[in-house]
Amino acid sequence: MPPVVRFAVRRLGRAVLTLWFASTVTFLLLRLLPGNPALAVESPNMTVQARNILLHQYGLDQPLLTQYGKYLWQLLHGNLGVSFTQQVPVSSVLLARLPWTLLLTGSSLLLTIAVGIPLGVLAATRPHRVLDRLVQVFGVGVQSLFVPTVGIFLLFVFGLQLHWLPIGGAYTPGVYGGAWYVSVLSHLVLPCVSLMLVQLGSYALTLRATLIESLGEDYTVLANAKGLPRSKVVWKHALRNALLPTTTLVGLNLGYLVGGAVLTETVFAYPGVGRGIYEAVTQLDYPVLQGAFVLLAATVVLVNMLTDLAYGVLDPRVRTA
Structure with a gap:
């Protein structure tokens, strides 16, 4: 079997095990939440008998092991169940x-990369100077920020005080055509910048460290000795190897990005999966929560697997590890 195929098979097997583990942990943790899902949808005049019938319809009166087996069987068939509160398939709720x-x-990831790479290059090409020090202080500072805190601050300043940008939602109701796209972009700015700021430091500082190391390697010293322009040595020769750890960082930070999106969507009432998770928690809607976490876990696992494969292509040594 070729090394590339063997490497891909190993990563695929690891991805499947990770997804199974995440699904199992999600199922068990939800059962530890206080409260009864039937209470979220029952009427004030519902009798005990009617409540028991409701629990039976949800399958919550069955042993935990039976519920778990049914849950896995549904997952294997691509069935995420039916929402307790909305009485529609969970897949429809999540796809919306x-x-x-x-x-x-x-948008947040692209913006982070677009800003973080130039910052890292600027700091690495001017080591121990004022600009480098500023980038390091800025990078460490933004890494210590909490996403909701950043979101609330930006919302207060640019939404409530300056009135430059909308304070919530994904678009303005009642607008169509080109105005709708403008509305979507204006509503996207604050949550996107909130997520971007807390990630920016790790990308800039990682690239700074690896690029400084690359600029000291023999091949860059030789390129400088040949009289190549400094910009060409940095951007064409040194940066390619320096980007390898940054590529891995995309996969490693994805879980943090997804978690940050859940919190950001809650702060800005942005109608994404994260906001849906918040609403489902308040209603103890197990199927929606299970489906949402499985979807997010699958996304993280998939991107991490693709990142590993990309790293293996860029660095052949990884394929034989």
């Missing part, structure tokens, strides 16, 4: 919210 979460996280 997923595009907004993808828009938020994707």
